[in-house]
Each structure stands twice: as C-alpha cells, then as structure tokens.
Amino acid sequence: MKDKILLSPPHMTGEEEAMVAETIASNWIAPLGPQVDAFERELANMVWKKGGAAMSSGTAAIHLALKLVNVRPGDLVFCSSLTFVASANPVLYEKAIPVFIDSEPDTWNMSPVALEKALMEAKRQGALPKAVIVVNLYGQSAKMAELAELCDAYRVPMIEDAAESLGSSYQGRPSGSFGKFGIYSFNGNKIITTSGGGMLVSDDLDALERARFLASQARDQAAHYEHSQIGYNYRMSNVLAAIGRVQLASLHEKVQARRAIFERYSNAFRSIPGLTMMPQLAGTRSNRWLTTFTLAPSTGSSSEVLAQLNAANIEARPVWKPLHLQPLFRDAAFFSHDDTRSPISEGLFATGICLPSGSSLTHEQQLRVIRTIRHAVAPKRSVL
C-alpha cells in the first residue's frame, strides 16, 4: 500500500522547536505570557486590526465574539449554512437561535440575496438578529461589500469566521478584517497551526480586553478571587503561541504553496468536461486552503470518486454538509438563494470534493491524486 496522502496535515518550518525550547527555558509554561502578547500583536498587524486576543481555539473565539455583541438566550443569530459545525455551535452554547443562510454560486459563501430576505423577514417579525456570522470557505472571501452593506443597513454586527482564510484578501484587504470581530483558527489542519488555538481580532480594544477577562474565568480585581460573571478557560498557552509566531512568519510561503497546488490541479483537470474548480471572485485572492471542485453528474458521482481516492489511500472529503441539513439543527430556519431552484449549498454538497492541499504536499503525491481522479472520471468503455 502506498503512503497515505493527507488532506491538510500540519507543516512545521523546522524553527518551531528552538522557539519552544527557548520558551520552556524561560519557564513561561502557562496561558498568557510574552509569546502570547507578541503573537497577538503580530497577527493583528498582519490583518490590519488594532488588536487580537489569542484563544484556545477558533470555536472559543467565535463564542466570545457572540458574548461581546451581547447574544442572549432566545436571540437570533444568522450564519452561513455551508460550513463546519464550529461556526454555529457557539450559538447553541448561548441558547440563541441559529438561522442558516444559503450560499451563492460565485464564492460558495453567504448569499447577499438570501441574507436580505432573512433580514427583511426578521424585521417584519420585529426581531432582528444579534449577529451575522459570515464564513470564508476554503480560503475564498465571501461577497463582503454586499454583505457588510446589508449588515450596516440593518445595524447588525458582522462576525467574520476567517478560520479557513488567513492570508486571503478581498479588494486588497486581509480576510478576517471586515467584521466587528474576526476569528482565526490554528487547528492542526489549518494553513498555520499551533496544534490547537484561535484568535479574535477587532479594532475595539475595550472589547478585546473584555474577551481576555471572560477567557480567564472572569476574575474581578481582588486578591481573593472575586467572581460576578460566568467565565471560561479559553486562553492560549504561551508555549503554543511560540509555535504560532514561527508559523505566522511562514504564512506567505504557505499561501504560495497552496496556490501553486491549486494551479497544478486546475491545469491537470482542464480537459475534463463537467469538472469545475471552485471559482475565485474577481478582486479577491484566496489562500486556497483546500483545492475544491464540483463534478457534473454526467462526468461522475462525487461519492464514487471519493471511494476511489480512499481506495488509493488518499484522504479527500466531500464539501461541508450544510448545517441546515444537520440533525443537530433540524429545527432551524433556512433562507435559500433562489426559491425557484434547490439550494446552492445543497448542490455543492452533493457534487463537491476537497483534495489534499497541504503546503508540504510533494509533486509526486499530487500526481498520484491527479492520476486517480483522471482514472475515476474516465469515460467507461461501453460493454456491448
């Protein structure tokens, strides 16, 4: 059996060990510390925000963003449907009510048309959402101008889930910098990793201070540990922040590598009719976190292609199952992009495939993936 080719494994630069050793020598083995402070500053600078608050995960960062915009039990929160469950789980932590918004075909992200319908309906019912969580899928920026205009018009804060899009840009501005809050993830499969971790960014430094307070058990000023609010243990370890700083310094190369991988796949598949690469919206630059494409039914079924990849020891995945189809969110409302056809997110889920895209993927490994796909979609000779 050939080596397993992974979807998006961690990619260490080689300099992390020395940085970790240095941190251990300093005995800052705790959440918080100088590495955390530096990591927050460096990341915030890179994405043009005034500050950042490092967290134990991207999910924790989303949770605190919801707390900071004052989401309460029974409040509505709008969220992209085509995403990982972590985008919406924090809505449930607060006993708020998620409403899912369909994708549009140009970016696969939140449809401004569907968002407007949802906002109009919410207004009509006299209960606007407390927040809109906009996801930038697989590195592709959502239609930020249109979405931000709608959020502004209805005065609803936007939380940008940029867990997958660190290093991407929209009209020259860094992905994750558009909302009242932006969040990033440094989980092991993301473009840079601290093994696990996340970051909340904003221009509102007071809100970030409050995030740090909530993330460290909401401890009031008093020697005897006084508490008047619910707190969390969400802060990032100083040791992991050391890894994050080295990883962040290599972000540019990692984006280049993933974009080159996308280009090679794209060139290799050009001659396959019915195979369509994930589009890139004009004026945006994707980090191409995962190379993703859809297959027309006439070319092949995505589950069959996935089965063949799996048999060849290649890790590939379907596109995220839309959250409005998940049993967990069975009762949630959903707004479709175009009511005259089936939801865009459902079509992408039925036909989409994510390919191995790690920045350490070798040419040889990539060729193996390409050959397996070519073979899987080759027209079958008819047996008469």
Ligand SMILES: *Cc1c(COP(=O)(O)O)cnc(C)c1O
């Ligand atoms: C990975 C991911 C998250 C969650 O990040 P964690 O650090 O794993 O908690 C949230 N949203 C999206 C879209 C993600 O891909």
